Amino acid sequence: MGPALDTAVASRLKRDAAGLVAAVIQEAGTGEVLMLGWMDDEALRRTLTEGRVTFWSRSRHEYWRKGDTSGHVQYVRSVSLDCDGDALLIQVDQVGAACHTGAHSCFEAGGDLGAVVGRRPDEDES
Secondary structure: OOOOOOHHHHOOOOOOOOOOEEEEEEEOOOOOEEEEEEEOHHHHHHHHHHOEOEEEEOOOOEEEEOOOOOOOOEEEEEEEEOOOOOEEEEEEEEOOOOOOOOOOOHHHHHOOOOOOOOOOOOOOOO
8 A cells, every 4th residue: 555645635535434435437528427436545545646546345345446357447537526525526538338237337237217307497398
């Protein structure tokens, strides 16, 4: 492991009980949301300093850098923290599929749940 996550960044994070923060991965060129992963301080430090996205695997209890085994690499373009400090938005240049199913986006693979579409009062219903 390298040096610790910068204290100015670490102090702004609101981690869950397991010490993790949600990381939404978005394709920089299109704005498409590709996936959601989890990061602890070390995964975030690696992501901020190495130019590749690293996650903490909750099931395997280990770090994994996206693309090391699949070749579907995520190159970091920007990392932002939301106003509450409990979620990250990471814009990437995605090479290949983001989802382990082979789909470009994990949300494409999961499918639409058929929610009723809400309309603003001033929207035309046609």
